[in-house]
Amino acid sequence: MKISDSIRYVGVNEHQLDLFEGIFDVPNGMAYNSYVIVDEKIAVMDSVGEGFGEEWLSKIQEATGGRKPDYLVVHHMEMDHSANIQKFLEVYPDAKIVASKMAFVMLKSLFGNAIGDITAKQIVVADGATLELGTHQLQFIAASNVHWPEVMFSYETAEKVLFSADAFGKFGALDVEDSEGWACEARRYYFGIVGKFGANVQNVFKKLEGKSIEKICSLHGPVLDADIEKYLNYYRTWSSYSVESEGIVIAYTSVYGNTKKAVEKLAEILNAKGAKKVVVVDLARDDIYECVEEAFRYGKLVLASTTYNAGVFPTMREFIELLNERNYQNRTIAFIENGAWAPAANKAMEKLLEGAKSITFASTKVSIKIAMTDANVAQLEALAAELV
């Protein structure tokens, strides 16, 4: 696949993966992207995941027309991008590996003695370093903790291409059409994997200021080659923990269906009151990272939990921990609890969130004993009035 006359796509699609990074459901598979820049010197941008070495190497050979690559640039050492570095060096022993200092430490940890002494093949690059390929020049940008510490981006000056490592990535293989468009699976990817590191993403954005970007080549998902500002704006919003869309997410747990009924009633009241968007998610049954994504997308969140062993339901605890781990902030949160004898979930949920920054707790707290009463409906009305 051609990205331009000089830049070729040599990535692969993975369809046998049960879970990406051991935790994320990927119903449409996953793409491990890699690119080749063909100039006086040839640079291969990153490797691909295990099991795809032969396919990748044969694509490189085709893209270079049989010429030997001079460099393998390693932007990120996570194994879905680094697994075939040793294989690459076996086929191209004269090539140099270009990476950050820390990436070389990780490379040694990954391959150990099997890769041999590569001291003479190392080009260590730090923030601001450049690599001349001919008419193309790569400028390296340290992107520490987006989302691993060794990560580098590179900016190709002739064609204004940003090689962004995992940033701007999404779930899904490239040979499956994503009917939801880029943002949905990119958002789940961002908040699942990068969400904790908003401040680091913002730091990289400062370094990108003034650079005109015409294409973004991420290590996952499609090459972005139009409406670049739109994608940058998504990342600006997400990394600053700002509200992306007006709306209310109701995240609930329910064993016997009573909390679910209350949540449905609240959604009905909110809709009747003209709420712009109401999203209801079942924390035990829906993809938990879809739920996380929704919580970050909208500005208001209602947490409705069954009381369980004098605390919150396990999936609610997990959900709140996932939000906390990702620095959930700048939002309004409301609580609904249900308990058969001593409802205690509201207090427990509030306690779990006590460290979160810039959170406004709704003053109406709904407490239900098994089945919803008229008094509970009145509480739901009051809560809806506060939220809309």
Ligand SMILES: Cc1cc2nc3c(=O)[nH]c(=O)nc-3n(C[C@H](O)[C@H](O)[C@H](O)COP(=O)(O)O)c2cc1C
């Ligand atoms: C394992 C288990 C532990 C529970 N612990 C408590 C508790 O500590 N306090 C309480 O009031 N109710 C407790 N309950 C009862 C539920 O909170 C109660 O049945 C509630 O109405 C369930 O709401 P639901 O219909 O939405 O599932 C427990 C239920 C289960 C299954």
